[in-house]
Amino acid sequence: MMDKTIDLDIRRQDTPYSPPYWQGFSIPYREGHNVVSALMAIRELPITRNGDRVDPVAWEFNCMEEVCGACSMIINGHPRQACSTLIDTLEQPIRLEPLSKFPIVRDLMVDRSRIFSDLKKVRAWIEIDGAWDIHEGAPRISPEAWKENYLYSRCMSCGCCMEACPQYGPEKVFVGPASLAAVRLMNNHPTGSYLKKQRLHAIMAEGGISDCGNAQNCVRVCPKEIPLTTAIGELGRQSSLQLLRDLFGKSQ
Amino acid sequence: MKRPRKVIVIGGGLGGLWAALRVAEAGHQVDIFSLFEVKRSHSVCAQGGINACFDTKGERDSVWQHIVDTLKGGAYLANQPPVKSMCEEAPGLIRTFERMGVTFSRTAEGLMDLRLFGGVKNRRTVFAGASTGQQLLYGVDQEVRRQEALGRVQKYEWWEFLSLVKDGQGVCKGIVAMNLRTMDVKSFRADAVILASGGMGQVFGHRSTNSTNSTGTAACRVYQQGAWFANSEFFQFHPTAMLGDDKTRLMSEAARGEGGRIWVPKDPSDRRKATQIPEHERLYFLEDWFPSYGNTVPRDVASRAIWKVIHEMGLGVGGEDKVYLDLTHLNPGFIEQRLHAILDIYRKFHGADPVHEPMEIYPSAHYAMGGLWVDFENDKTDGGMKPGSPRNHATNIPGLYACGECDYGYHGANRLGANSLLSASFSGRVAGEAVSNYLKGLQDELQAVPEQRFNDEIARQRTINKQLTETQGKENPYTLHHELGEIMSSQVGVVRDNTTLQEALSSLQDLEQRSQAVSLRETNTWSNQALVFTRQLQDMIKLGQVITASALARDECRGAHYKPAFELTQPKDAYPGDPAYEAYREAWKQQNEKWLKTTITEQSDSGPLISFQPVDLSVLPPEEPRDYR
Ligand code: SF4
Ligand code: SF4
Ligand code: FES
Numbered sequence: 001m002m003d004k005t006i007d008l009d010i011r012r013q014d015t016p017y018s019p020p021y022w023q024g025f026s027i028p029y030r031e032g033h034n035v036v037s038a039l040m041a042i043r044e045l046p047i048t049r050n051g052d053r054v055d056p057v058a059w060e061f062n063c064m065e066e067v068c069g070a071c072s073m074i075i076n077g078h079p080r081q082a083c084s085t086l087i088d089t090l091e092q093p094i095r096l097e098p099l100s101k102f103p104i105v106r107d108l109m110v111d112r113s114r115i116f117s118d119l120k121k122v123r124a125w126i127e128i129d130g131a132w133d134i135h136e137g138a139p140r141i142s143p144e145a146w147k148e149n150y151l152y153s154r155c156m157s158c159g160c161c162m163e164a165c166p167q168y169g170p171e172k173v174f175v176g177p178a179s180l181a182a183v184r185l186m187n188n189h190p191t192g193s194y195l196k197k198q199r200l201h202a203i204m205a206e207g208g209i210s211d212c213g214n215a216q217n218c219v220r221v222c223p224k225e226i227p228l229t230t231a232i233g234e235l236g237r238q239s240s241l242q243l244l245r246d247l248f249g250k251s252q
Numbered sequence: 253m254k255r256p257r258k259v260i261v262i263g264g265g266l267g268g269l270w271a272a273l274r275v276a277e278a279g280h281q282v283d284i285f286s287l288f289e290v291k292r293s294h295s296v297c298a299q300g301g302i303n304a305c306f307d308t309k310g311e312r313d314s315v316w317q318h319i320v321d322t323l324k325g326g327a328y329l330a331n332q333p334p335v336k337s338m339c340e341e342a343p344g345l346i347r348t349f350e351r352m353g354v355t356f357s358r359t360a361e362g363l364m365d366l367r368l369f370g371g372v373k374n375r376r377t378v379f380a381g382a383s384t385g386q387q388l389l390y391g392v393d394q395e396v397r398r399q400e401a402l403g404r405v406q407k408y409e410w411w412e413f414l415s416l417v418k419d420g421q422g423v424c425k426g427i428v429a430m431n432l433r434t435m436d437v438k439s440f441r442a443d444a445v446i447l448a449s450g451g452m453g454q455v456f457g458h459r460s461t462n463s464t465n466s467t468g469t470a471a472c473r474v475y476q477q478g479a480w481f482a483n484s485e486f487f488q489f490h491p492t493a494m495l496g497d498d499k500t501r502l503m504s505e506a507a508r509g510e511g512g513r514i515w516v517p518k519d520p521s522d523r524r525k526a527t528q529i530p531e532h533e534r535l536y537f538l539e540d541w542f543p544s545y546g547n548t549v550p551r552d553v554a555s556r557a558i559w560k561v562i563h564e565m566g567l568g569v570g571g572e573d574k575v576y577l578d579l580t581h582l583n584p585g586f587i588e589q590r591l592h593a594i595l596d597i598y599r600k601f602h603g604a605d606p607v608h609e610p611m612e613i614y615p616s617a618h619y620a621m622g623g624l625w626v627d628f629e630n631d632k633t634d635g636g637m638k639p640g641s642p643r644n645h646a647t648n649i650p651g652l653y654a655c656g657e658c659d660y661g662y663h664g665a666n667r668l669g670a671n672s673l674l675s676a677s678f679s680g681r682v683a684g685e686a687v688s689n690y691l692k693g694l695q696d697e698l699q700a701v702p703e704q705r706f707n708d709e710i711a712r713q714r715t716i717n718k719q720l721t722e723t724q725g726k727e728n729p730y731t732l733h734h735e736l737g738e739i740m741s742s743q744v745g746v747v748r749d750n751t752t753l754q755e756a757l758s759s760l761q762d763l764e765q766r767s768q769a770v771s772l773r774e775t776n777t778w779s780n781q782a783l784v785f786t787r788q789l790q791d792m793i794k795l796g797q798v799i800t801a802s803a804l805a806r807d808e809c810r811g812a813h814y815k816p817a818f819e820l821t822q823p824k825d826a827y828p829g830d831p832a833y834e835a836y837r838e839a840w841k842q843q844n845e846k847w848l849k850t851t852i853t854e855q856s857d858s859g860p861l862i863s864f865q866p867v868d869l870s871v872l873p874p875e876e877p878r879d880y881r
Contacts, residue, residue: 058779070292127398131270131392133347
């Protein structure tokens, strides 16, 4: 019997400025491997299927528990977290590619800093007077409201939803589903809602909510099962109302 | 008018972001250096919750009780004034988090809910679903982003800290760091530096619940430049971690709390599936050895029992380092409802369903109680830590501060569950405030430090990189890391003895030699992860030596440090007043006299140098041994 192997085809790129190429690797089969641990095995012994000694594959990872969002990549055509993708659930050869919507740094590493600047653009924070105790907390929040908010608060800025979204990309200004969901979360906090108008204006501008084509791809790939399209729907209604208010000069 | 000063924060987890926030709020410019986007820091991994006394459950919980639990849980080894202040300020800290928008779980009345956590009697743990650490980090991250938008904070993500730069008086005046993409080495001036680099679980290889970037490297680098470590022998091992080749993942205490049973087959060569092994051929060792607690014994006791079954009795499942944690006898609907998060993580990462087959677990390095030594100023008026004092969280290098898991501040010999998110946040806030006041007292201009000092250090670091890239040794850095983990977890782990520790020290020295003779096998000059990793590996080996040397020095059992040759056992049927008990009490007192002190480790040419410092016991002097009966 042939020894069982795990076969991976990896799309590589040495620098942001060099052309991409593909390389195949085979590592001995081991029960329980996920994509990150398979990549770790390759980095320890980076020899291609053809027996060529090559530079190890570069990629990003940290928590290994699908909570830091670092290890997103395209696995057999789907954007997902490499650490929580078990080899045994995948068809081989496994094709690994970097996310395509972000600039490539090297191999499977991409530069996702845009996600964070978009969070700035939509003001995804609550304005507090200062990070000191004011001897009072935030107003009460009902368990129902909490339940909905909590769903959104788990977004780890992994970028999978943006990868899947046809409206998001390097040449486009659309902030993408995760930033919109962040607006939904902030607007629903009792004091976060004080900035609701500004946030709505931010997403009613260019690159905002009207760029969403409602393709629903985002919600299908989110590893944290965040109801992105529900958020976008809610924001759509709020934006329309805001528009009326703006037109007729009614204050919030 | 006072001019804004420049502060560098290294690390963007809870500790680092809190510190950055407070410094920025004081009007100074902050540069945050992080190995990755700060939102991906290890703080996100903490699931359980954060302690603060709110007493909203009708249990008459008190801040004093939180202090007592923390101090006793730490076997009295923590300096007491900082612990007192931390517990007193915990509710205010949580309220601040709440205002930042953290989605804490709610009661029917809309208040923050509290849950019960290990080692205490009252409900005192605030939580946000099963992802408290993630939510807390995001809360501060948002506020820091706002400061960034205001221009007060600048982030250097994808930069690795390499070393400090000091002025002629030995005062820290900046850092040298490496860009992890271009591999460029540069210097950055700063009036003060705050190190918040997190834990060091990776020293135990993949036998740790820590993130892969929790290497302790940054702390080890300042140690090599003269900063002291303290109490580094104290490492908490979590008994129920799910095995993995890449890392071990935490299975919360709740699995045992809800009725999970731990067992091994009586015959280690039994190859049958766990579910096919009949009841009488299983050894439920916790239930046998601790009839009154059974599977719910405290973390330490569970870890040691699992250790004993595997390493002393040779009964690990299938001859390997693992035991079963079994939920299959419980009602599936019940556990699905109560343990959803655990089942989820196990299914996801192990591909097996704990409802139908027992989970495989092993104790794993989870949390470093020890770390960089930091100072505090005693507040004479209330016995706590003096608010705002520039001495708080200062290391022994002037101008260098430390906070979060990389310091040694609050947990003594062992950490109470749900106190880690608290100490990370609290210490970050305190360090930020301390630094702001340190800056007030600074006279000289930052620009006065000669450029030469920075350039020399850059040159030194570039030489190290160049040498490593060019060395054509035969060692593989990744393989050496596995060996390091093996040494640390088998010889400096849950159970320790001096002969083995000596062996570990010499193995580590050997490993240190070999780590100089590596071949990176990576020629790319862009994002060269092998170079970065090898440098980290060399520092992890050094850290391993610090931990081992400290463990060797302490001849007693205290908290997480367990050396059975020096164990004091409570007499079984004797009570206070009985001669046997009084003799035990006397021995306990003598042990405290001898060992109730802080271990200090200092770098020297001949290896780690050990000394001891007294512990400040001014809040709750230890008078009684703990009695679990
Ligand atoms: S629903 Fe909108 S945001 Fe989501 S994938 Fe479609 S276009 Fe993108
Ligand atoms: S919404 Fe989901 S897919 Fe998108 S960034 Fe957040 S966690 Fe990732
Ligand atoms: S490594 Fe953190 S999400 Fe995969």
